[in-house]
Amino acid sequence: MLLEVAALDAFYGDFQALFGVSLRVAAGEAVAIIGANGAGKSTLLKSIAGLMRARPDAIRFDGVPIGVMPAHAVASRGIALVPEGRRLFASLTVEENLLIGGQLGRPGRWTLQRVYALFPALAERARMPAPSLSGGQQQMVALGRALMSNPRLMLCDELSLGLAPIVVRDIYATLPAILGQGTSLIIVEQDIAQALKAATQVYCLQEGRVALAGAARELTREAIAAAYFGV
Amino acid sequence: MTIWINVIVQGVLVGGLYAMFAAGLSLIFGIMRLVNIAHGDLIVLAAYLALVTAETLGIGPLPALLIVAPLMALVGYALQRLLLNRTLGHDLLPPLLVTFGLSVIIQNGLLELFSADSRRLQAGAIEVATFPLSEGLSIGALPLLSFVVAVAVIGALQLVLYRTALGRAFRATADDPDVAQLMGLDNQHIFALAMALSLAVVAVAGVFLAVRANFDPAIGPARLIFGFEAVIIGGLGSLWGTLAGGVLLGVAQAIGAQLDPGWQMLAGHLMFLLVLAVRPEGLFPRVRA
Numbered sequence: 134m135l136l137e138v139a140a141l142d143a144f145y146g147d148f149q150a151l152f153g154v155s156l157r158v159a160a161g162e163a164v165a166i167i168g169a170n171g172a173g174k175s176t177l178l179k180s181i182a183g184l185m186r187a188r189p190d191a192i193r194f195d196g197v198p199i200g201v202m203p204a205h206a207v208a209s210r211g212i213a214l215v216p217e218g219r220r221l222f223a224s225l226t227v228e229e230n231l232l233i234g235g236q237l238g239r240p241g242r243w244t245l246q247r248v249y250a251l252f253p254a255l256a257e258r259a260r261m262p263a264p265s266l267s268g269g270q271q272q273m274v275a276l277g278r279a280l281m282s283n284p285r286l287m288l289c290d291e292l293s294l295g296l297a298p299i300v301v302r303d304i305y306a307t308l309p310a311i312l313g314q315g316t317s318l319i320i321v322e323q324d325i326a327q328a329l330k331a332a333t334q335v336y337c338l339q340e341g342r343v344a345l346a347g348a349a350r351e352l353t354r355e356a357i358a359a360a361y362f363g364v
Numbered sequence: 365m366t367i368w369i370n371v372i373v374q375g376v377l378v379g380g381l382y383a384m385f386a387a388g389l390s391l392i393f394g395i396m397r398l399v400n401i402a403h404g405d406l407i408v409l410a411a412y413l414a415l416v417t418a419e420t421l422g423i424g425p426l427p428a429l430l431i432v433a434p435l436m437a438l439v440g441y442a443l444q445r446l447l448l449n450r451t452l453g454h455d456l457l458p459p460l461l462v463t464f465g466l467s468v469i470i471q472n473g474l475l476e477l478f479s480a481d482s483r484r485l486q487a488g489a490i491e492v493a494t495f496p497l498s499e500g501l502s503i504g505a506l507p508l509l510s511f512v513v514a515v516a517v518i519g520a521l522q523l524v525l526y527r528t529a530l531g532r533a534f535r536a537t538a539d540d541p542d543v544a545q546l547m548g549l550d551n552q553h554i555f556a557l558a559m560a561l562s563l564a565v566v567a568v569a570g571v572f573l574a575v576r577a578n579f580d581p582a583i584g585p586a587r588l589i590f591g592f593e594a595v596i597i598g599g600l601g602s603l604w605g606t607l608a609g610g611v612l613l614g615v616a617q618a619i620g621a622q623l624d625p626g627w628q629m630l631a632g633h634l635m636f637l638l639v640l641a642v643r644p645e646g647l648f649p650r651v652r653a
Contacts, residue, residue, distance in 0.1 A: 182546060204545035214546050222539040225532065233536050236529060237548035282548065 134193075135160045135317050136181070136286055141191040143176050143341075150176040152341045158286065158334075163308070163318040165332030165349065167325050169361060172338040174321040175217055178288045181319075182214040183207035194286070209237050213284035217291045217321075219275040221263040227274055228259040234278030241283025242314050248277040251307055269300035276307070286317045293324045305331055325357065339363050366500045371622045372615055377507035379614030380514030381576065383607040384569035385591035386598070387518055388562035390606055393595075395538045395558045396452060398459045402466040404588030406563060409470055410436050410570025411579050412478060415485055425485040425575050433567040440563030444556040452555070467584065474581035482578035485571065510572040514610075517565055518603050524561070525603070534558055586629075593636040599646025608647055612639075 136158040143151035151173045158164050166174050179185045181192055183204035190198040199207055213234075221230050231248055249256035252273040258266060263274055272292060279287050293301040301324070308331055312318060322328035329335060329349050337345040337360040345352065345360030389403050400406075410432055417428040447466075451458040493505035525531035537544040537554045545551060573579060573587070590613060598609025613632050620631020639647065 184542060184545070203550070204542075205548050205550045208546055208548040216543060216546070220540055220543045222536045222543070224535050224539055229532055229535075232529075233532055233544075233547050233549075236533065278547070 137193045143180050150341050154343055158317050163332045164334045165320045165328035166336050167328050168338035173341040174338055178290050211285035213279035213282050214288045215275045215279045219271045221274055223264050226260050227263055230263050230274050231277050231281050235281035237282050239283040243280045243283050268296050272304055288319045290321045370501055371618045375615030375618030376611050377511045379611030380511035381572055382590045382594045382613050383610030384514045385587050386594035386606045388565040389591045390595045392562045394601055395534050396555050401463040405467045405470040405584035406566050407570045407587050408584040410567040411574035414571045425487050425571050429571050433564045436563040436567035437560040440559040441556045444559035449552050471581050482580045484578050485574040487575045518607050522603050597639045599649035601650035602648045605648030
């Protein structure tokens with residue numbers, strides 16, 4: 134197993150956001166996490182990425198416990214997070230955003246040229262300030278920035294947020310190329326249809342607990358609806 | 365007429381020194397939102413370090429800088445890593461209080477070690493060397509050197525910030541420290557490197573301050589104010605603006621001093637207030653998206 138999350142709890146002060154969440158991601162696999170607002174999806178990603186503390190062995194990456202590892206150390210082991218709302222570096226150009234993603238110097242297939250080949254729109258705008266791009270282009274920068282670290286596992290938080298459906302389709306169309314390079318994916322998404330199409334395994338979170346888990350093609354709409362809304 | 369040209373030239377030259385006071389301050393605030401109240405006292409500390417180095421080794425102030433600048437950079441890295449990083453957070457108050465305390469400690473430590481007597485760094489023949497420009501107007505070699513160095517320091521900072529991987533890391537961390545960590549940047553280390561760079565600049569400023577005029581342990585806070593004023597006049601986030609701010613402050617002080625020796629500080633502060641009233645964002649603010 135590339136990633137094993139076992140009985141993970143997460144807290145914001147006194148508020149508990151995750152209750153014993155367990156999840157597994159195999160190498161080369163795409164896993165979707167769905168759930169309503171506030172179900173704990175982003176918290177789960179932040180915990181994996183090291184932005185929130187966990188029990189040391191609640192999260193194992195390639196067998197190594199990373200639960201208490203700081204985010205920069207987690208990143209250097211090969212986990213990249215594409216954060217919700219993209220969060221590009223506003224005072225950096227498009228190319229600088231990509232370069233900073235690659236500053237760890239992890240070896241691998243992804244380079245500036247390959248990211249530009251995957252997202253040709255970015256090559257033309259390399260010297261522009263990141264905030265001047267459209268939402269879809271900004272999402273491409275966020276994806277490219279994560280790819281530049283040649284991650285073994287990429288965490289994508291709400292790629293579709295605030296984007297037009299046609300742009301969302303274009304963005305999701307690039308995921309197979311990323312998986313094909315050997316990077317595993319965890320996709321957090323509110324757009325359930327999109328998530329089911331992109332992933333092989335699906336976990337549904339409800340109020341901080343895993344309400345449903347299974348192979349994407351085996352889950353019925355009824356089961357998902359029940360887990361999603363808790364009815 | 366010559367008198368006034370002379371006054372303005374002197375003001376411009378001393379403005380370079382003020383810009384050096386300000387550059388380190390502005391760098392730290394820009395990257396980690398830390399207002400370093402001890403900045404002026406660190407300048408004075410660097411001046412004393414240069415004094416001790418120069419006297420012990422029997423070398424001039426400028427060669428001493430080759431020792432003092434790396435030493436101050438080390439002090440900066442350790443200070444940030446061991447103390448100031450712990451004060452950073454969503455609240456601006458803890459770093460203010462801690463650096464204020466640091467300011468008191470440095471002043472009193474220097475007082476204890478060196479007494480309240482005024483000291484001066486002797487630079488030798490260069491102190492009295494001048495370049496005559498015209499009848500009745502000449503430029504001192506030392507003020508000119510200090511201005512040229514100030515421009516070089518600001519140009520170098522600009523290069524580091526906008527043309528190197530380190531500068532990219534500084535700007536990314538300033539934009540969004542959380543996401544910067546996701547890129548593998550250790551905020552604690554980046555902040556410490558920024559403080560090291562800031563105090564290396566402080567060392568240069570301290571040495572030129574100490575060669576230019578007498579100094580004693582108590583003059584730090586006034587240097588801090590000059591630095592603040594230069595940053596605000598120039599506009600936050602713009603290094604060349606900071607240079608312009610320092611020059612404007614220097615010219616205002618020189619004109620004030622020419623009118624009445626007691627008006628030097630007052631004229632500088634009035635210029636600062638004028639800019640605040642007319643252009644509160646400073647002369648050359650960097651536009652933030």
